[in-house]
Amino acid sequence: METYAGFWHVEWFLTAFIILFFITWLIKSLGDKKYKSGIQEDIFLSGHQEKEYSDYIGSENLYWGFKESLRRYYSLMKKMHNGIISEYIFWFYISILIVLTFITFGVI
Amino acid sequence: MQIVFILSMAVIATGMYACISSRNIIKIIIGLGIANYGVNLFLVQLGYKAGAIAPIFTHAQSLPMVLPTPQALTLTNIVISFATTALMLSVSLFIHKKTGSLDIKEVGGLKE
Amino acid sequence: MTGLLMHLPAISIALPLFSAFLFQLLGRHKKAKHILAISSITVLELMLILQLFHVASAGNSIYVFGSETPVVQLPSSYGIPIRISFQVDMFNAFLSVLTSSVMLLVIIFSLNSLKEDVGKFYVILMLMLTGMLGLLFTNDLFNLFVFLEILSLSTGIMVMYKANKFSVEAGFKYLVISSLSGLLFLLGVGFIYAQYGMLNISVLASIISIGLIEKIALGFMVVSLFLKSGIAPMHMWLPDAYGEAPEYSVLGVAMATLTCSYAFIRLLFVFSVGELGTLLILGGLLSAIIGSTMSLIQKNVNRLFGYLALAEIGFIVTAIGCGLISTESNLVFSTVSGGLFHMLNDVIDLGILFFISGIAIRIKNSKELDNLSGFGDNKILAVFFILAMFAVSGIPPMNGFLSKLIIYESTFAVSPLIPIILMISSIIILSSLVKVFYSIFNGKSNKKVPLNMMVVLFAAVIAMLVITLFPDAVINNLIKPVTDALITKSEYRSIVGV
Numbered sequence: 001m002e003t004y005a006g007f008w009h010v011e012w013f014l015t016a017f018i019i020l021f022f023i024t025w026l027i028k029s030l031g032d033k034k035y036k037s038g039i040q041e042d043i044f045l046s047g048h049q050e051k052e053y054s055d056y057i058g059s060e061n062l063y064w065g066f067k068e069s070l071r072r073y074y075s076l077m078k079k080m081h082n083g084i085i086s087e088y089i090f091w092f093y094i095s096i097l098i099v100l101t102f103i104t105f106g107v108i
Numbered sequence: 109m110q111i112v113f114i115l116s117m118a119v120i121a122t123g124m125y126a127c128i129s130s131r132n133i134i135k136i137i138i139g140l141g142i143a144n145y146g147v148n149l150f151l152v153q154l155g156y157k158a159g160a161i162a163p164i165f166t167h168a169q170s171l172p173m174v175l176p177t178p179q180a181l182t183l184t185n186i187v188i189s190f191a192t193t194a195l196m197l198s199v200s201l202f203i204h205k206k207t208g209s210l211d212i213k214e215v216g217g218l219k220e
Numbered sequence: 221m222t223g224l225l226m227h228l229p230a231i232s233i234a235l236p237l238f239s240a241f242l243f244q245l246l247g248r249h250k251k252a253k254h255i256l257a258i259s260s261i262t263v264l265e266l267m268l269i270l271q272l273f274h275v276a277s278a279g280n281s282i283y284v285f286g287s288e289t290p291v292v293q294l295p296s297s298y299g300i301p302i303r304i305s306f307q308v309d310m311f312n313a314f315l316s317v318l319t320s321s322v323m324l325l326v327i328i329f330s331l332n333s334l335k336e337d338v339g340k341f342y343v344i345l346m347l348m349l350t351g352m353l354g355l356l357f358t359n360d361l362f363n364l365f366v367f368l369e370i371l372s373l374s375t376g377i378m379v380m381y382k383a384n385k386f387s388v389e390a391g392f393k394y395l396v397i398s399s400l401s402g403l404l405f406l407l408g409v410g411f412i413y414a415q416y417g418m419l420n421i422s423v424l425a426s427i428i429s430i431g432l433i434e435k436i437a438l439g440f441m442v443v444s445l446f447l448k449s450g451i452a453p454m455h456m457w458l459p460d461a462y463g464e465a466p467e468y469s470v471l472g473v474a475m476a477t478l479t480c481s482y483a484f485i486r487l488l489f490v491f492s493v494g495e496l497g498t499l500l501i502l503g504g505l506l507s508a509i510i511g512s513t514m515s516l517i518q519k520n521v522n523r524l525f526g527y528l529a530l531a532e533i534g535f536i537v538t539a540i541g542c543g544l545i546s547t548e549s550n551l552v553f554s555t556v557s558g559g560l561f562h563m564l565n566d567v568i569d570l571g572i573l574f575f576i577s578g579i580a581i582r583i584k585n586s587k588e589l590d591n592l593s594g595f596g597d598n599k600i601l602a603v604f605f606i607l608a609m610f611a612v613s614g615i616p617p618m619n620g621f622l623s624k625l626i627i628y629e630s631t632f633a634v635s636p637l638i639p640i641i642l643m644i645s646s647i648i649i650l651s652s653l654v655k656v657f658y659s660i661f662n663g664k665s666n667k668k669v670p671l672n673m674m675v676v677l678f679a680a681v682i683a684m685l686v687i688t689l690f691p692d693a694v695i696n697n698l699i700k701p702v703t704d705a706l707i708t709k710s711e712y713r714s715i716v717g718v
Contacts, residue, residue, distance in 0.1 A: 001692050004554035004630040013617040059589040059659035081456055083216035085393050086128045088456045092447055095454055099439045108495045147403050154414050181362055188369045192399045199392045206385045217386055218460045
């Protein structure tokens with residue numbers, strides 16, 4: 001499959017994937033056969049054993065750092081998406097005005 | 109001709125202003141209706157031709173005839189806007205029943 | 221047979237329209253309504269596929285209403301093309317098949333989610349289908365407006381089908397804002413009519429000379445169609461509508477917005493207004509950024525997918541805008557084919573996501589992400605979700621990767637900044653889908669998934685895998701003729717001989 005500047009062959013990708021999968025499986029089979037899952041996989045929060053991550057970490061808590069570093073952007077966006085219909089209409093007017101100004105002054 | 113054009117644009121602008129200046133749902137619908145009248149006026153004045161006759165007579169004088177397309181457009185737009193307005197008014201009734209208010213700031217529960 | 225082929229464009233509008241009104245005659249026979257809906261839409265699907273093959277082999281088919289024979293090109297109406305006509309080329313034939321397939325899947329998916337008022341649901345769905353097919357086939361600017369209004373009215377009712385507080389609010393917002401944009405579209409049509417005295421798109425395209433008035437008219441039309449297809453910064457109604465639409469038919473609403481983007485793509489290409497392509501690029505990039513970043517902070521799963529759909533529409537529109545402004549024919553073909561291929565992939569991949577979220581919402585009876593957990597033991601669903609997640613965010617070897625690869629490579633020739641922004645947005649799409657995966661497939665609950673939903677999901681996944689494994693066949697046999705039909709305007713213009 002030729003694209004604009006390169007190519008893409010799904011067969012090649014799948015072949016490489018299968019080979020790498022086989023190598024990974026080989027490496028895994030070299031491991032300790034006597035390993036058993038036990039307490040070392042459980043979750044401890046300050047000494048207490050807990051059952052599930054999801055009881056404490058909801059989906060809202062994911063990507064906290066990303067959201068925190070873009071705090072100003074997100075507060076602006078929340079101000080923009082405030083759910084009031086006349087402001088939605090206002091954005092529509094602004095876009096029309098911008099487009100008409102561009103056209104009349106020959107920018108596009 | 110020019111005056112009607114300017115007038116129709118003024119009516120459209122009034123309707124569009126009414127849509128954003130008011131917080132009452134019914135007033136927004138009224139604003140939409142006004143903008144609709146403006147567009148209808150604009151469409152009707154497109155079809156006007158001085159001294160021409162309507163294209164409905166079989167034995168008409170040999171004068172220039174008006175192309176009836178803009179009238180057809182206007183009629184269709186009136187019907188469509190009637191349907192839209194009726195639907196929006198019934199929805200506003202529903203909103204009032206559910207939330208007890210017609211103020212868009214009090215109704216708005218969907219954010220972000 | 222030739223008679224049927226000749227009348228196919230009109231029949232394919234008439235069939236859903238008439239079956240929409242038949243549902244009221246069936247009274248309370250719930251089963252009969254299911255059978256009528258599925259059978260009529262299957263017949264429609266077969267007819268549209270027949271039409272696609274016919275158009276592929278015999279060229280564009282035209283249908284002129286109210287003339288002596290439907291295929292007469294310029295009827296004896298004193299040389300003024302006042303009659304409404306339909307024109308079907310590869311582009312809209314392809315989109316019509318896509319539309320009716322999506323609607324068939326939506327109907328099968330929603331079979332046992334519906335309560336007593338089955339008839340109403342099917343009436344709205346059929347009217348939506350009528351609006352979409354009319355919007356695709358029409359060759360007349362005013363008729364385009366009429367079908368646009370049919371589509372947006374029925375979509376608005378579909379959004380508030382559940383009739384609770386939030387869905388009514390979302391539907392009302394959609395109705396107000398879409399009827400306002402419809403008005404401005406009509407204003408643009410009025411400007412064009414004032415200049416040329418006709419509304420037939422093919423005839424207009426062959427005589428139009430792009431000046432200031434034409435640009436202003438097209439500016440009005442394009443901005444109002446931007447609103448209807450939810451492109452930033454006029455996208456705010458879109459997440460509201462997607463989030464509050466019934467979870468079993470939200471894909472229909474998504475298809476309706478995508479169909480609206482057909483209209484401005486067709487108009488800009490057939491009138492060859494390359495300058496306005498800048499608007500498409502700006503809107504597309506803005507949608508990609510806003511859609512991906514806003515999807516990270518959502519709590520409602522369908523609302524999150526709504527923002528993802530916004531980002532994906534941004535990809536499509538950016539690619540097509542690059543095709544509009546570039547002049548080198550190889551580049552034009554590459555960008556536009558990337559955009560159209562992405563349109564196909566977008567519908568299928570987002571369809572799988574919407575189906576999985578529909579199953580989860582149906583079983584858990586909530587749309588909040590944190591309440592949806594408990595599908596960890598359903599391995600099939602998890603694998604399908606991962607495949608669709610890879611496809612949407614463009615990770616090899618899925619189909620979404622190939623279309624995004626074409627888009628990245630070809631838009632790089634226009635400006636290197638464009639693929640950078642699109643890639644960043646792709647990464648954020650992936651991370652917000654990981655968030656959804658985390659919350660849905662966490663914990664175990666042993667719930668059984670209804671059979672019809674699984675059937676629909678399997679159908680969509682098979683379509684996705686076919687495109688993934690045989691991209692050459694799909695691109696050469698489908699996307700290439702579709703792109704040629706869109707970018708070589710001569711056939712679309714010349715069919716009404718002037």
